[in-house]
Amino acid sequence: MADETTRHELSARFDPTGTEAPIYARWMERGGFHVDAAEAAEPYVIAIPPPNVTAALHMGHGLNNTIQDVLIRFQRMRGRDAMWIPGTDHAGIATQNVVERDLAKEGLTRHDLGRERFVERVWEWVDRYGSTIIDQLKVMGCSCDWERTRFTLDEGLSQAVREVFVRLYEKGLIYRGNYIINWCPRCLTALSNEEAEHHESQGRLYHIRYPLADAEGEYVVVATTRPETMLGDTAVAVHPEDERNRHLVGRIVDLPLVGRRIPVIADEFVDPEFGSGFVKVTPAHDPNDFEIGSRHDLPRVDIMNDDATISEEAPEAYRGLDRFEARKRVLEDLEALGLVLEVEEHEHSVGQCYRCGTVVEPRLSLQWFVRMKPLAVPALEAYRDGRLRFHPERFGNTYEHWMTNVRDWCISRQLWWGHRIPVWYCRECDEIIVARDDPDECGACGGMVEQDPDVLDTWFSSWLWPFSTLGWPEDTPDLESFYPTHTLSTAPEILFFWVARMVMAGLEFAGAVPFTDVLLHGTVRDAQGRRMSKSLGNGIDPLEVVDRFGADAMRFTLVNSAALGTDLQLDHEDLDASFRVGRNFANKMWNAVRFGLGYLTEDDVRAVPTDFRLELTDRWILARYSATAAAVTDALERFRLHDAAELTYQFVWGEFCDWYLELVKIRLRGDRGEESRAAAGATLAFVLDGWLRLLHPIMPFITEEMYCHLPGRTDEDSLLHGPWTAADRDQLSAADAESAVSGLQEVVVAVRNLRSDYGIDPSRRIGVIVARAPAEVAAVVADELDGLLRLGGMSSLEMVDSIPTGEPGAHAVLRSGAEVFLPLSGIVDIDKERDRIQSEIERLEGLLSGSRRRLEDSRFVDQAPPEVVEREQEKKRSFEERLSLLVEKRASFGSE
């Protein structure tokens, strides 16, 4: 509690401010989230997708970590040794960029500092800001095993990275070579295929004439979207079976602007149908051309520097120009020579650096690669034989497709921040040393060695996360107890970057699929459906939300809005509208408990309801609770968190608060004697306690707070370790009670309905007559008469055999078959009543005729399952019965 209010003076409004932090502190003090390997009999493990160290929490984190916490808390309450491994990622490029930007404010570049000092500087940054996001997760209530917090660049994980590199190298799965990679000219590093995001963009296709060297006035026409790369052309290719052009194979072309003489070659790659059928071949700047070049042994002319300016390999006129500047210049010059035949608008996809958005340059470069095919085979198998499951399932297709078509992974980065590549080159001989420990000298000749200057792709450490965090490559007890983990929850966009690669690494190095279930949640979007991003300024700060509405309200809203596999929309301009649902629900819960506290005693809380003489409504709410608990459990087991939220919400608000609390008030006051009070008290306490449990995974703070407030409990108590649900303590189902209470609800609703139809003053209490109520409904109506009268604003409720005729009033026939009659002489207007009844008759007639049609169709009766037919017959009977009563009623009005 924020203030000094005691149990009996809880404020009418729930204010999470000041209550959440102390609760979290209590959990931490008791070591509530830690699981020791030695005592983990039945572990349930999630490894957090490590956020970037420099990141600040955004709603995507909010959603993902709420999901994980719900799962962890659910399993913890069920008695599993639930362990959630937290940590952060060093995020190579992203972090280096952040620190470089910071340096830039001082007018410095990393080169001014030099490598060593720069890396020190990044570490300082990490030490200063690195724990921010971890602290923020705590504010959200995340129950991670904080003692196990890891960082992808810490000592242990670095050892794992090195071990993996060496093993793969020794196995021949890591190699170094000159290939076309994606180069970011701003970050000045190579990128993997996954790190180059392809976006459709409107570009131009330029058709350019290349004169034949030996025939004046004859040309071949090539088409390109990157004209500047022509400076590096070393051939022109046609398809070997291209009837139109193949006679030119072997001829020589004069490469304009450059003056190089290049051959016309034949290669299968060329599509004879596209354009003129000629392709310019630039082996150093295009992956296809590289392949063609390799097949034909063409020279590779790299015309670009690292920063994408034109290099010394190109004619002087273009040297030093930026690639886009060079493009313009090349076109102008070609234009001047009359060699530009045509310029076409052309939509094509252009790769961009996933960190800075700069257009990447496919470029020949000497890099390190991982051979992926051999790793993909077992990873694919694991999915196909069901050891790995995706939720929603459709992502399995995506996974399968990527795995089947996986290409080698470029893992070297020309950065300073990251795991240094464990490779040394001898200065004296050709020896390459790949080692677990830093070598002092060349093993072959004793010469001086020099370490490769590059670092590894960030994902080269992330892909080891599920086992490196547990101590691998050491054979630790943690690894023994907690690997493989169980569930992985993440965003679909890192399926390839991370998830797929973790599966590969897990199988290759730790001998098992790293997790059995992969949960891919949706994207958080703004009110216009746009992705939330810094640049659009449409993000929502989870901390602000927690501040204003409480972590529980945020968590509930997120879970409730995110149906499995669907995106969710939140309005950054109207947080109140976005998080109202959760806040209001928390308030509702608060007040329901507050009400209970006014009546419940310690004995009630300790009692077992079935020890008492339960009344129908008690048995009803116990049955409803039990059904809800089962459904919620099932939903959580199936990762349908949204259903779990929805189900508890409807139960707590729509059944427990709206009906049970209302009906039980009188009994709690003792108006019906101690026996009745005690049964009500025991039931109320039991159900209250029950749904606090069901909601604890989603709303841990308020449920814990309320739980500890129940009579006889103290802050020493906790829901953290469950048990999950007490529903199985007793056999609680009660079909008779359920149909009885729904009959009762119908009566109340009908009365309210009629009152509203006739505009009866809410404060006016009216007498009501009920006839033909089924026995169980009659019983519960009799039992709960007081509550019923209050709920329907009635002065009396009389049960009769049949409704008196000839008396003016409003009439309704219920689904249970009961008739409700409000004698309202002077208020009820005959015409209106007749119209009302007439339209109800018409509605029922429609339903009845549908029902009859079905039942008269022998195919339906013969082929539909018997229970469906039976249900249909019941429906028909009910429609007929209700209709006949209404028709009779109509007749009593006489004809117009």
Added chain:
RNA sequence: GGGGCCUUAGCUCAGCUGGCUAGAGCGCUACGUUGACAUCGUAGAGGUCACUGGUUCGAGUCCAGUAGGCCCCACCA
């Protein structure tokens, strides 16, 4: 060029293996200070479940096609 998803009340979406007299929250309208809750209560209006065809006793739910929107993958210059 492949692959996937979406189209259900004014808005945001549920509706998983076909049986629905199609739901929720918000919004809207009317009414309400009945001692848990106005962050509330009661009632109401609002839907040819995008369209066309098929399978089926039965389709919002399955299949095919059409239209619109979104996403992922892809070396066609």
